Amino acid sequence: MSEILVVENITKIFASAKRSLTVLNDISFSITEGSSISIVGPSGSGKTTLLGLCAGLDVATHGTISLNGIKLNVLDEDDRAYTRNQYIGFIFQNFQLLPTLTAIENVTVPLELRGEKNYLNKGKDLLSRVGLGDRISHYPSQLSGGEQQRVAIARAFITDPKILFADEPTGNLDEETASYVEDLIFDLNKQQGTTLVMVTHNLELASKTDRILKIKGGKLVEDQIVTPV
Numbered sequence: 339m340s341e342i343l344v345v346e347n348i349t350k351i352f353a354s355a356k357r358s359l360t361v362l363n364d365i366s367f368s369i370t371e372g373s374s375i376s377i378v379g380p381s382g383s384g385k386t387t388l389l390g391l392c393a394g395l396d397v398a399t400h401g402t403i404s405l406n407g408i409k410l411n412v413l414d415e416d417d418r419a420y421t422r423n424q425y426i427g428f429i430f431q432n433f434q435l436l437p438t439l440t441a442i443e444n445v446t447v448p449l450e451l452r453g454e455k456n457y458l459n460k461g462k463d464l465l466s467r468v469g470l471g472d473r474i475s476h477y478p479s480q481l482s483g484g485e486q487q488r489v490a491i492a493r494a495f496i497t498d499p500k501i502l503f504a505d506e507p508t509g510n511l512d513e514e515t516a517s518y519v520e521d522l523i524f525d526l527n528k529q530q531g532t533t534l535v536m537v538t539h540n541l542e543l544a545s546k547t548d549r550i551l552k553i554k555g556g557k558l559v560e561d562q563i564v565t566p567v
Contacts (some may be wrong), residue, residue, distance in 0.1 A: 342501055342533050343369040343392060348401035350387055350556075361387045363556045364401075369549075371500070374527065374534035376544035379553035385537045386505055388553065392535060393426055393503045394418040406500055423451060427499035427532070429523070431506035433486040435478040435493075441465060442474040445493045452497070464492035468522055484515035488522065495526050502527060504536040508543065520546070 350362040362384045369375055377385045390396045392403060394410045395418075403410045406425050410418060428434075435444045442461050449457035465474050468488040478486055487507065494502055507523060508516035520543060527534045536547065544550050545564055552560035 340371050341368045342371040342406055343535070344402075344404040345392065346402045346404075348388070348391060348398045348403065350384070350391060350396075351399040361556050362391070362398075362553075365553075365556075365558045366401075367551060367558065367561060369501075369533060369535065371533055372531050373549070374524075374547035375536070375549045375551060376547040377535070377537045377551045377553060378539065378541065378544050381539075383553045384556045385553055389503055389505055389535065389537050393428070394422055423448060423497070425500045427494035427497060427502040429487070429490055429494045429502065429504040429507045431509040433478070433483075433490045433510075435486055435489060437478050440475050440477055441470060441481070441489045444478070444489055445496055448493065448497045457496075460496060461492070464496055465489070467526070468492050482515075484511055484519060487511060487515075487519050491519070491522055491526065495530060495532070498530060499532055501533040501535065504534065504538075506538055507536065508538075508540065 345365060345367050348362055348365045349360065352359045352361060365388065377388060379385050391398050394405065397411055405421065408421055410421065413421065442465060445465060446457040446461040449460065462474060465471055468491055470485060470488055473481060473485060481489065504523065508519050511519060524546060534547065538544050548564055550562045550564060551558060
């Protein structure tokens with residue numbers, strides 16, 4: 339399979355007037371299309387920063403990142419936003435739903451931004467697939483945390499992304515709800531052939547992916563292939 343994400347010698351330095359902080363230091367790895375990978379490590383190790391760079395939400399200080407053959411570091415913000423909308427899905431720990439939009443409106447926003455016309459039917463289908471077919475007109479405040487995350491999952495998959503980035507997708511959920519959401523993510527990911535890149539502190543969840551990258555002190559200290567049980 340071809341490589342959908344190639345990270346080469348990435349360093350990220352945050353500079354202020356008084357000092358600079360190296361959050362990531364010379365990290366390299368690649369991910370093949372259709373595979374799943376977890377990024378783990380202690381708080382402050384640079385996991386979320388790395389995820390943001392891979393998704394084109396920020397630009398590395400040094401090094402290159404290629405997503406689907408596109409070098410993100412040479413793009414301006416508008417072109418990176420276009421690339422994200424074309425190829426990337428996101429799931430965040432805090433859901434990031436728009437409070438003034440209903441479930442169906444939140445889910446279909448990415449397709450509306452693309453100018454696609456048949457977005458309502460696709461949105462309804464995805465909400466049904468995540469078990470929320472009867473909640474399409476509810477606002478986020480009328481939904482539980484687990485239901486909000488399921489809306490976010492439907493939104494992430496509606497563009498048929500080539501790669502899905504998930505940042506602690508079950509971090510704000512109770513154990514039972516988290517297990518349900520995990521199964522949803524992996525099931526939809528498999529059905530749609532999406533590549534999954536997930537940041538998590540949950541090693542049990544990480545073990546469900548094909549590979550585990552361990553980050554410590556801004557460095558990649560381990561790249562482990564997960565052996566199926």
